[in-house]
Amino acid sequence: MERRFHFISGLPRSGSTLLAAILSQNPRFHAGMSGPMGGAFGTMLGELSGRNEYSVFVTDEQRRRMLKGMFDHYYGPEYGAEVVFDTNRVWCTRMHQLKELFPQGKVIACVRHVSWIIDSIEQLVRKNTFQPSSIFNYQTGGTVYSRAEGLANGEGMVGFAYNALKEAFYGHDTANLMLLRYETLVSNPAHAIAAVYDFIGETPCAHDFENISYQADEFDLRAGTPGLHTVRKKVEARERSSVLPPDVFRRFENDMFWLDPALNPRGVRVV
Known part of the structure:
Protein backbone atom coordinates (compact mmCIF):
# COMPACT_ATOMS: atom_id res chain seq x y z
CA MET A 1 0.00 0.00 0.00
CA GLU A 2 1.34 3.40 -1.00
CA ARG A 3 0.85 5.59 2.04
CA ARG A 4 0.52 9.34 2.05
CA PHE A 5 2.46 11.15 4.75
CA HIS A 6 1.67 14.47 6.40
CA PHE A 7 3.22 16.12 9.43
CA ILE A 8 1.98 17.84 12.59
CA SER A 9 4.38 20.34 14.11
CA GLY A 10 4.37 23.79 15.70
CA LEU A 11 4.34 24.98 19.29
CA PRO A 12 3.95 22.82 22.40
CA ARG A 13 0.71 22.84 24.38
CA SER A 14 -1.07 24.14 21.27
CA GLY A 15 -3.39 21.30 20.34
CA SER A 16 -1.21 18.86 18.38
CA THR A 17 -2.27 15.87 20.50
CA LEU A 18 -5.91 16.96 20.34
CA LEU A 19 -5.66 17.35 16.56
CA ALA A 20 -4.12 13.87 16.26
CA ALA A 21 -6.85 12.38 18.46
CA ILE A 22 -9.57 13.92 16.30
CA LEU A 23 -7.96 12.85 13.03
CA SER A 24 -7.55 9.30 14.35
CA GLN A 25 -11.33 8.95 14.39
CA ASN A 26 -11.04 8.56 10.63
CA PRO A 27 -10.33 4.83 10.04
CA ARG A 28 -8.17 5.72 7.03
CA PHE A 29 -5.86 7.90 9.14
CA HIS A 30 -3.17 7.27 11.72
CA ALA A 31 -2.03 10.14 13.96
CA GLY A 32 -0.54 10.35 17.44
CA MET A 33 1.58 12.38 19.83
CA SER A 34 5.21 13.30 19.11
CA GLY A 35 7.20 10.20 18.21
CA PRO A 36 10.76 9.08 17.43
CA MET A 37 10.89 9.82 13.72
CA GLY A 38 12.05 13.44 14.05
CA GLY A 39 15.08 12.47 16.11
CA ALA A 40 15.83 9.42 13.97
CA ALA A 81 -3.68 3.38 7.52
CA GLU A 82 -3.69 4.97 4.10
CA VAL A 83 -2.75 8.39 5.47
CA VAL A 84 -0.18 8.89 8.25
CA PHE A 85 0.40 12.05 10.26
CA ASP A 86 3.76 12.06 12.04
CA THR A 87 4.06 14.57 14.88
CA ASN A 88 7.24 16.34 15.94
CA ARG A 89 8.19 19.97 16.57
CA VAL A 90 11.36 19.48 14.53
CA TRP A 91 9.45 19.15 11.25
CA CYS A 92 9.21 22.93 10.94
CA THR A 93 13.01 22.91 10.52
CA ARG A 94 12.84 20.23 7.81
CA MET A 95 10.47 21.84 5.32
CA HIS A 96 12.77 21.58 2.28
CA GLN A 97 13.77 17.99 3.03
CA LEU A 98 10.16 16.93 3.57
CA LYS A 99 9.18 18.58 0.30
CA GLU A 100 11.89 16.59 -1.52
CA LEU A 101 10.84 13.30 0.08
CA PHE A 102 7.07 13.84 0.12
CA PRO A 103 6.11 16.42 -2.54
CA GLN A 104 2.41 16.08 -1.69
CA GLY A 105 2.98 16.03 2.06
CA LYS A 106 1.63 18.87 4.17
CA VAL A 107 2.85 20.34 7.46
CA ILE A 108 0.19 21.49 9.91
CA ALA A 109 1.75 23.71 12.57
CA CYS A 110 -0.30 24.17 15.73
CA VAL A 111 0.04 27.61 17.32
CA ARG A 112 -1.30 29.34 20.41
CA HIS A 113 -1.02 32.56 22.38
CA VAL A 114 2.53 32.13 23.73
CA SER A 115 1.67 33.46 27.19
CA TRP A 116 -0.94 30.72 27.56
CA ILE A 117 1.60 28.09 26.46
CA ILE A 118 3.93 29.14 29.27
CA ASP A 119 0.95 29.25 31.60
CA SER A 120 -0.17 25.75 30.60
CA ILE A 121 3.26 24.28 31.35
CA GLU A 122 3.46 26.12 34.69
CA GLN A 123 0.04 24.71 35.56
CA LEU A 124 1.31 21.18 34.95
CA VAL A 125 4.37 21.81 37.11
CA ARG A 126 2.21 23.01 39.99
CA LYS A 127 -0.31 20.21 39.57
CA ASN A 128 2.43 17.57 39.80
CA THR A 129 4.01 19.01 42.95
CA PHE A 130 5.87 15.85 43.96
CA GLN A 131 7.02 14.76 40.50
CA PRO A 132 9.91 16.72 38.93
CA SER A 133 9.35 17.03 35.19
CA SER A 134 11.55 16.03 32.26
CA ILE A 135 10.65 19.43 30.79
CA PHE A 136 13.11 20.93 33.30
CA ASN A 137 15.52 17.96 33.35
CA TYR A 138 13.91 16.76 36.58
CA GLN A 139 15.38 19.72 38.48
CA THR A 140 13.47 20.53 41.66
CA GLY A 141 14.50 24.14 42.22
CA GLY A 142 13.80 27.38 40.40
CA THR A 143 10.95 29.85 40.27
CA VAL A 144 8.19 30.65 37.83
CA TYR A 145 10.56 33.27 36.40
CA SER A 146 13.46 30.88 35.84
CA ARG A 147 11.10 28.26 34.42
CA ALA A 148 9.61 30.76 31.97
CA GLU A 149 13.11 31.89 30.99
CA GLY A 150 14.24 28.31 30.45
CA LEU A 151 11.21 27.50 28.32
CA ALA A 152 11.56 30.63 26.17
CA ASN A 153 15.29 30.55 25.40
CA GLY A 154 16.48 29.26 22.04
CA GLU A 155 17.12 25.74 23.32
CA GLY A 156 14.02 25.62 25.51
CA MET A 157 10.88 23.66 24.85
CA VAL A 158 8.97 26.75 23.70
CA GLY A 159 11.80 28.88 22.33
CA PHE A 160 13.13 26.19 19.99
CA ALA A 161 9.67 25.41 18.64
CA TYR A 162 8.90 29.12 18.22
CA ASN A 163 12.11 29.73 16.24
CA ALA A 164 11.47 26.60 14.16
CA LEU A 165 7.98 27.87 13.39
CA LYS A 166 9.34 31.22 12.21
CA GLU A 167 11.91 29.44 10.04
CA ALA A 168 9.12 27.53 8.31
CA PHE A 169 6.77 30.53 8.13
CA TYR A 170 9.34 32.78 6.46
CA GLY A 171 11.02 30.08 4.38
CA HIS A 172 10.59 29.18 0.72
CA ASP A 173 8.46 26.06 1.17
CA THR A 174 5.32 27.61 2.65
CA ALA A 175 3.00 26.16 0.00
CA ASN A 176 2.96 22.98 2.10
CA LEU A 177 2.49 24.80 5.43
CA MET A 178 -0.69 25.65 7.32
CA LEU A 179 -0.95 27.19 10.78
CA LEU A 180 -3.82 25.96 12.94
CA ARG A 181 -4.63 28.13 15.94
CA TYR A 182 -5.43 26.37 19.21
CA GLU A 183 -8.11 28.96 19.81
CA THR A 184 -9.87 27.93 16.58
CA LEU A 185 -9.50 24.21 17.23
CA VAL A 186 -11.15 24.30 20.65
CA SER A 187 -13.83 26.92 19.92
CA ASN A 188 -14.84 25.76 16.42
CA PRO A 189 -13.44 22.25 15.85
CA ALA A 190 -15.70 21.54 12.88
CA HIS A 191 -14.30 24.53 11.00
CA ALA A 192 -10.72 23.68 11.99
CA ILE A 193 -10.92 20.05 10.88
CA ALA A 194 -12.70 20.98 7.65
CA ALA A 195 -9.77 23.30 6.89
CA VAL A 196 -7.30 20.47 7.55
CA TYR A 197 -9.13 18.14 5.15
CA ASP A 198 -9.22 20.85 2.51
CA PHE A 199 -5.52 21.58 2.97
CA ILE A 200 -4.41 17.96 2.63
CA GLY A 201 -6.86 17.23 -0.20
CA GLU A 202 -8.78 14.44 1.52
CA THR A 203 -12.49 13.67 1.50
CA PRO A 204 -14.08 14.93 4.74
CA CYS A 205 -15.10 12.44 7.39
CA ALA A 206 -17.66 12.80 10.17
CA HIS A 207 -16.01 13.44 13.55
CA ASP A 208 -17.48 13.28 17.02
CA PHE A 209 -16.15 16.29 18.90
CA GLU A 210 -17.90 15.26 22.10
CA ASN A 211 -16.28 11.83 22.34
CA ILE A 212 -12.53 12.22 21.84
CA SER A 213 -10.26 9.45 23.08
CA TYR A 214 -6.47 9.44 23.52
CA GLN A 215 -4.20 7.83 26.11
CA ALA A 216 -0.49 8.42 26.80
CA ASP A 217 -0.51 8.01 30.58
CA GLU A 218 2.55 5.74 30.74
CA PHE A 219 4.66 8.13 28.66
CA ASP A 220 3.55 11.15 30.70
CA LEU A 221 4.25 9.40 34.00
CA ARG A 222 7.75 8.42 32.89
CA ALA A 223 8.34 12.02 31.87
CA GLY A 224 7.37 13.13 35.35
CA THR A 225 4.52 15.16 33.90
CA PRO A 226 1.18 13.37 34.27
CA GLY A 227 -1.41 15.09 32.12
CA LEU A 228 1.09 16.30 29.50
CA HIS A 229 -0.85 14.59 26.69
CA THR A 230 -4.25 14.39 28.32
CA VAL A 231 -7.10 15.07 25.91
CA ARG A 232 -10.53 15.90 27.31
CA LYS A 233 -13.46 13.91 25.98
CA LYS A 234 -15.32 16.97 24.71
CA VAL A 235 -13.67 19.62 22.55
CA GLU A 236 -14.55 23.00 23.97
CA ALA A 237 -12.97 26.31 24.96
CA ARG A 238 -12.52 26.73 28.72
CA GLU A 239 -12.14 30.09 30.37
CA ARG A 240 -9.75 30.35 33.32
CA SER A 241 -7.34 32.74 34.98
CA SER A 242 -3.61 32.58 34.35
CA VAL A 243 -1.32 31.27 37.09
CA LEU A 244 1.55 33.42 35.80
CA PRO A 245 2.63 36.68 37.44
CA PRO A 246 1.34 39.60 35.30
CA ASP A 247 4.82 40.63 34.16
CA VAL A 248 5.61 37.12 32.92
CA PHE A 249 2.30 36.91 31.06
CA ARG A 250 2.83 40.33 29.44
CA ARG A 251 6.32 39.39 28.30
CA PHE A 252 4.97 37.03 25.65
CA GLU A 253 1.64 38.61 24.74
CA ASN A 254 2.94 40.28 21.54
CA ASP A 255 4.72 37.22 20.10
CA MET A 256 1.87 36.02 17.87
CA PHE A 257 3.30 37.16 14.54
CA TRP A 258 0.87 34.91 12.64
CA LEU A 259 -2.05 37.19 13.50
CA ASP A 260 -0.63 40.16 11.60
CA PRO A 261 -1.21 39.96 7.82
CA ALA A 262 1.62 42.45 7.30
CA LEU A 263 4.01 39.86 8.77
CA ASN A 264 2.81 37.11 6.41
CA PRO A 265 4.51 38.01 3.10
CA ARG A 266 4.08 34.54 1.60
CA GLY A 267 0.41 34.26 2.43
CA VAL A 268 0.65 31.22 4.67
CA ARG A 269 -2.80 29.89 5.47
CA VAL A 270 -3.71 30.60 9.10
CA VAL A 271 -6.90 28.98 10.41
Whole structure:
Protein backbone atom coordinates (compact mmCIF):
# COMPACT_ATOMS: atom_id res chain seq x y z
CA MET A 1 0.00 0.00 0.00
CA GLU A 2 1.34 3.40 -1.00
CA ARG A 3 0.85 5.59 2.04
CA ARG A 4 0.52 9.34 2.05
CA PHE A 5 2.46 11.15 4.75
CA HIS A 6 1.67 14.47 6.40
CA PHE A 7 3.22 16.12 9.43
CA ILE A 8 1.98 17.84 12.59
CA SER A 9 4.38 20.34 14.11
CA GLY A 10 4.37 23.79 15.70
CA LEU A 11 4.34 24.98 19.29
CA PRO A 12 3.95 22.82 22.40
CA ARG A 13 0.71 22.84 24.38
CA SER A 14 -1.07 24.14 21.27
CA GLY A 15 -3.39 21.30 20.34
CA SER A 16 -1.21 18.86 18.38
CA THR A 17 -2.27 15.87 20.50
CA LEU A 18 -5.91 16.96 20.34
CA LEU A 19 -5.66 17.35 16.56
CA ALA A 20 -4.12 13.87 16.26
CA ALA A 21 -6.85 12.38 18.46
CA ILE A 22 -9.57 13.92 16.30
CA LEU A 23 -7.96 12.85 13.03
CA SER A 24 -7.55 9.30 14.35
CA GLN A 25 -11.33 8.95 14.39
CA ASN A 26 -11.04 8.56 10.63
CA PRO A 27 -10.33 4.83 10.04
CA ARG A 28 -8.17 5.72 7.03
CA PHE A 29 -5.86 7.90 9.14
CA HIS A 30 -3.17 7.27 11.72
CA ALA A 31 -2.03 10.14 13.96
CA GLY A 32 -0.54 10.35 17.44
CA MET A 33 1.58 12.38 19.83
CA SER A 34 5.21 13.30 19.11
CA GLY A 35 7.20 10.20 18.21
CA PRO A 36 10.76 9.08 17.43
CA MET A 37 10.89 9.82 13.72
CA GLY A 38 12.05 13.44 14.05
CA GLY A 39 15.08 12.47 16.11
CA ALA A 40 15.83 9.42 13.97
CA PHE A 41 15.68 11.59 10.85
CA GLY A 42 18.29 13.99 12.21
CA THR A 43 20.53 11.15 13.41
CA MET A 44 20.53 9.47 10.02
CA LEU A 45 21.26 12.75 8.25
CA GLY A 46 24.27 13.19 10.53
CA GLU A 47 25.51 9.64 10.05
CA LEU A 48 25.31 10.00 6.27
CA SER A 49 27.20 13.32 6.31
CA GLY A 50 30.88 14.05 5.79
CA ARG A 51 31.69 13.31 9.42
CA ASN A 52 31.39 9.62 8.46
CA GLU A 53 34.49 8.58 6.51
CA TYR A 54 32.39 6.27 4.34
CA SER A 55 30.08 9.06 3.17
CA VAL A 56 32.07 9.18 -0.08
CA PHE A 57 30.19 6.01 -1.04
CA VAL A 58 26.76 7.55 -0.39
CA THR A 59 24.98 9.58 -3.07
CA ASP A 60 22.18 12.06 -2.48
CA GLU A 61 19.80 9.63 -4.18
CA GLN A 62 20.80 6.94 -1.70
CA ARG A 63 20.31 9.38 1.15
CA ARG A 64 16.86 10.18 -0.17
CA ARG A 65 15.88 6.51 -0.42
CA MET A 66 17.21 5.71 3.05
CA LEU A 67 15.45 8.67 4.69
CA LYS A 68 12.15 7.93 2.98
CA GLY A 69 12.57 4.26 3.78
CA MET A 70 12.63 5.10 7.49
CA PHE A 71 9.03 6.24 7.28
CA ASP A 72 7.93 3.33 5.10
CA HIS A 73 9.39 0.78 7.50
CA TYR A 74 8.51 2.46 10.79
CA TYR A 75 4.88 2.75 9.70
CA GLY A 76 4.69 -0.87 8.63
CA PRO A 77 1.67 -3.00 7.69
CA GLU A 78 0.52 -3.19 11.31
CA TYR A 79 -0.62 0.44 11.13
CA GLY A 80 -3.10 -0.28 8.36
CA ALA A 81 -3.68 3.38 7.52
CA GLU A 82 -3.69 4.97 4.10
CA VAL A 83 -2.75 8.39 5.47
CA VAL A 84 -0.18 8.89 8.25
CA PHE A 85 0.40 12.05 10.26
CA ASP A 86 3.76 12.06 12.04
CA THR A 87 4.06 14.57 14.88
CA ASN A 88 7.24 16.34 15.94
CA ARG A 89 8.19 19.97 16.57
CA VAL A 90 11.36 19.48 14.53
CA TRP A 91 9.45 19.15 11.25
CA CYS A 92 9.21 22.93 10.94
CA THR A 93 13.01 22.91 10.52
CA ARG A 94 12.84 20.23 7.81
CA MET A 95 10.47 21.84 5.32
CA HIS A 96 12.77 21.58 2.28
CA GLN A 97 13.77 17.99 3.03
CA LEU A 98 10.16 16.93 3.57
CA LYS A 99 9.18 18.58 0.30
CA GLU A 100 11.89 16.59 -1.52
CA LEU A 101 10.84 13.30 0.08
CA PHE A 102 7.07 13.84 0.12
CA PRO A 103 6.11 16.42 -2.54
CA GLN A 104 2.41 16.08 -1.69
CA GLY A 105 2.98 16.03 2.06
CA LYS A 106 1.63 18.87 4.17
CA VAL A 107 2.85 20.34 7.46
CA ILE A 108 0.19 21.49 9.91
CA ALA A 109 1.75 23.71 12.57
CA CYS A 110 -0.30 24.17 15.73
CA VAL A 111 0.04 27.61 17.32
CA ARG A 112 -1.30 29.34 20.41
CA HIS A 113 -1.02 32.56 22.38
CA VAL A 114 2.53 32.13 23.73
CA SER A 115 1.67 33.46 27.19
CA TRP A 116 -0.94 30.72 27.56
CA ILE A 117 1.60 28.09 26.46
CA ILE A 118 3.93 29.14 29.27
CA ASP A 119 0.95 29.25 31.60
CA SER A 120 -0.17 25.75 30.60
CA ILE A 121 3.26 24.28 31.35
CA GLU A 122 3.46 26.12 34.69
CA GLN A 123 0.04 24.71 35.56
CA LEU A 124 1.31 21.18 34.95
CA VAL A 125 4.37 21.81 37.11
CA ARG A 126 2.21 23.01 39.99
CA LYS A 127 -0.31 20.21 39.57
CA ASN A 128 2.43 17.57 39.80
CA THR A 129 4.01 19.01 42.95
CA PHE A 130 5.87 15.85 43.96
CA GLN A 131 7.02 14.76 40.50
CA PRO A 132 9.91 16.72 38.93
CA SER A 133 9.35 17.03 35.19
CA SER A 134 11.55 16.03 32.26
CA ILE A 135 10.65 19.43 30.79
CA PHE A 136 13.11 20.93 33.30
CA ASN A 137 15.52 17.96 33.35
CA TYR A 138 13.91 16.76 36.58
CA GLN A 139 15.38 19.72 38.48
CA THR A 140 13.47 20.53 41.66
CA GLY A 141 14.50 24.14 42.22
CA GLY A 142 13.80 27.38 40.40
CA THR A 143 10.95 29.85 40.27
CA VAL A 144 8.19 30.65 37.83
CA TYR A 145 10.56 33.27 36.40
CA SER A 146 13.46 30.88 35.84
CA ARG A 147 11.10 28.26 34.42
CA ALA A 148 9.61 30.76 31.97
CA GLU A 149 13.11 31.89 30.99
CA GLY A 150 14.24 28.31 30.45
CA LEU A 151 11.21 27.50 28.32
CA ALA A 152 11.56 30.63 26.17
CA ASN A 153 15.29 30.55 25.40
CA GLY A 154 16.48 29.26 22.04
CA GLU A 155 17.12 25.74 23.32
CA GLY A 156 14.02 25.62 25.51
CA MET A 157 10.88 23.66 24.85
CA VAL A 158 8.97 26.75 23.70
CA GLY A 159 11.80 28.88 22.33
CA PHE A 160 13.13 26.19 19.99
CA ALA A 161 9.67 25.41 18.64
CA TYR A 162 8.90 29.12 18.22
CA ASN A 163 12.11 29.73 16.24
CA ALA A 164 11.47 26.60 14.16
CA LEU A 165 7.98 27.87 13.39
CA LYS A 166 9.34 31.22 12.21
CA GLU A 167 11.91 29.44 10.04
CA ALA A 168 9.12 27.53 8.31
CA PHE A 169 6.77 30.53 8.13
CA TYR A 170 9.34 32.78 6.46
CA GLY A 171 11.02 30.08 4.38
CA HIS A 172 10.59 29.18 0.72
CA ASP A 173 8.46 26.06 1.17
CA THR A 174 5.32 27.61 2.65
CA ALA A 175 3.00 26.16 0.00
CA ASN A 176 2.96 22.98 2.10
CA LEU A 177 2.49 24.80 5.43
CA MET A 178 -0.69 25.65 7.32
CA LEU A 179 -0.95 27.19 10.78
CA LEU A 180 -3.82 25.96 12.94
CA ARG A 181 -4.63 28.13 15.94
CA TYR A 182 -5.43 26.37 19.21
CA GLU A 183 -8.11 28.96 19.81
CA THR A 184 -9.87 27.93 16.58
CA LEU A 185 -9.50 24.21 17.23
CA VAL A 186 -11.15 24.30 20.65
CA SER A 187 -13.83 26.92 19.92
CA ASN A 188 -14.84 25.76 16.42
CA PRO A 189 -13.44 22.25 15.85
CA ALA A 190 -15.70 21.54 12.88
CA HIS A 191 -14.30 24.53 11.00
CA ALA A 192 -10.72 23.68 11.99
CA ILE A 193 -10.92 20.05 10.88
CA ALA A 194 -12.70 20.98 7.65
CA ALA A 195 -9.77 23.30 6.89
CA VAL A 196 -7.30 20.47 7.55
CA TYR A 197 -9.13 18.14 5.15
CA ASP A 198 -9.22 20.85 2.51
CA PHE A 199 -5.52 21.58 2.97
CA ILE A 200 -4.41 17.96 2.63
CA GLY A 201 -6.86 17.23 -0.20
CA GLU A 202 -8.78 14.44 1.52
CA THR A 203 -12.49 13.67 1.50
CA PRO A 204 -14.08 14.93 4.74
CA CYS A 205 -15.10 12.44 7.39
CA ALA A 206 -17.66 12.80 10.17
CA HIS A 207 -16.01 13.44 13.55
CA ASP A 208 -17.48 13.28 17.02
CA PHE A 209 -16.15 16.29 18.90
CA GLU A 210 -17.90 15.26 22.10
CA ASN A 211 -16.28 11.83 22.34
CA ILE A 212 -12.53 12.22 21.84
CA SER A 213 -10.26 9.45 23.08
CA TYR A 214 -6.47 9.44 23.52
CA GLN A 215 -4.20 7.83 26.11
CA ALA A 216 -0.49 8.42 26.80
CA ASP A 217 -0.51 8.01 30.58
CA GLU A 218 2.55 5.74 30.74
CA PHE A 219 4.66 8.13 28.66
CA ASP A 220 3.55 11.15 30.70
CA LEU A 221 4.25 9.40 34.00
CA ARG A 222 7.75 8.42 32.89
CA ALA A 223 8.34 12.02 31.87
CA GLY A 224 7.37 13.13 35.35
CA THR A 225 4.52 15.16 33.90
CA PRO A 226 1.18 13.37 34.27
CA GLY A 227 -1.41 15.09 32.12
CA LEU A 228 1.09 16.30 29.50
CA HIS A 229 -0.85 14.59 26.69
CA THR A 230 -4.25 14.39 28.32
CA VAL A 231 -7.10 15.07 25.91
CA ARG A 232 -10.53 15.90 27.31
CA LYS A 233 -13.46 13.91 25.98
CA LYS A 234 -15.32 16.97 24.71
CA VAL A 235 -13.67 19.62 22.55
CA GLU A 236 -14.55 23.00 23.97
CA ALA A 237 -12.97 26.31 24.96
CA ARG A 238 -12.52 26.73 28.72
CA GLU A 239 -12.14 30.09 30.37
CA ARG A 240 -9.75 30.35 33.32
CA SER A 241 -7.34 32.74 34.98
CA SER A 242 -3.61 32.58 34.35
CA VAL A 243 -1.32 31.27 37.09
CA LEU A 244 1.55 33.42 35.80
CA PRO A 245 2.63 36.68 37.44
CA PRO A 246 1.34 39.60 35.30
CA ASP A 247 4.82 40.63 34.16
CA VAL A 248 5.61 37.12 32.92
CA PHE A 249 2.30 36.91 31.06
CA ARG A 250 2.83 40.33 29.44
CA ARG A 251 6.32 39.39 28.30
CA PHE A 252 4.97 37.03 25.65
CA GLU A 253 1.64 38.61 24.74
CA ASN A 254 2.94 40.28 21.54
CA ASP A 255 4.72 37.22 20.10
CA MET A 256 1.87 36.02 17.87
CA PHE A 257 3.30 37.16 14.54
CA TRP A 258 0.87 34.91 12.64
CA LEU A 259 -2.05 37.19 13.50
CA ASP A 260 -0.63 40.16 11.60
CA PRO A 261 -1.21 39.96 7.82
CA ALA A 262 1.62 42.45 7.30
CA LEU A 263 4.01 39.86 8.77
CA ASN A 264 2.81 37.11 6.41
CA PRO A 265 4.51 38.01 3.10
CA ARG A 266 4.08 34.54 1.60
CA GLY A 267 0.41 34.26 2.43
CA VAL A 268 0.65 31.22 4.67
CA ARG A 269 -2.80 29.89 5.47
CA VAL A 270 -3.71 30.60 9.10
CA VAL A 271 -6.90 28.98 10.41
